Amino acid sequence: MERTSNFINVWWWARNDGSVPNEVKNGNGQVNPAHWGKPFANFVNNNCDLSTKMSPHNIIINLTFCGDWAGNAFSCSGNGWDACVNYVNTRPEMFKNAYWDIAAL
Numbered sequence: 001m002e003r004t005s006n007f008i009n010v011w012w013w014a015r016n017d018g019s020v021p022n023e024v025k026n027g028n029g030q031v032n033p034a035h036w037g038k039p040f041a042n043f044v045n046n047n048c049d050l051s052t053k054m055s056p057h058n059i060i061i062n063l064t065f066c067g068d069w070a071g072n073a074f075s076c077s078g079n080g081w082d083a084c085v086n087y088v089n090t091r092p093e094m095f096k097n098a099y100w101d102i103a104a105l
Contacts, residue, residue: 002033005051009039015103061102065095 002009011033013020023031033039066084087094 008043010041012040
């Protein structure tokens with residue numbers, strides 16, 4: 001995302017898209033959106049003072065072990081845990097080797 005007081009531009013690339021700019025793919029400190037091509041979305045400041053409406057962003061990674069689908073359908077039949085929420089809450093050792101490899105944000 002590129003945010004200025006005049007506009008907000010957003011780019012999107014699929015994970016293995018060959019057109020991902022190197023500075024994005026490699027996580028280099030300096031980026032140059034002028035070479036990224038047409039943005040996926042462009043929000044022009046026509047009648048809104050973006051600098052007073054937009055502030056720094058927070059990134060939230062929702063792990064949702066028991067999302068809507070899994071929370072309603074998960075079952076560990078035969079061992080006493082009949083719901084995902086109960087399983088996650090009572091068996092933290094089952095997640096001791098769980099990890100997420102996040103390539104970039």
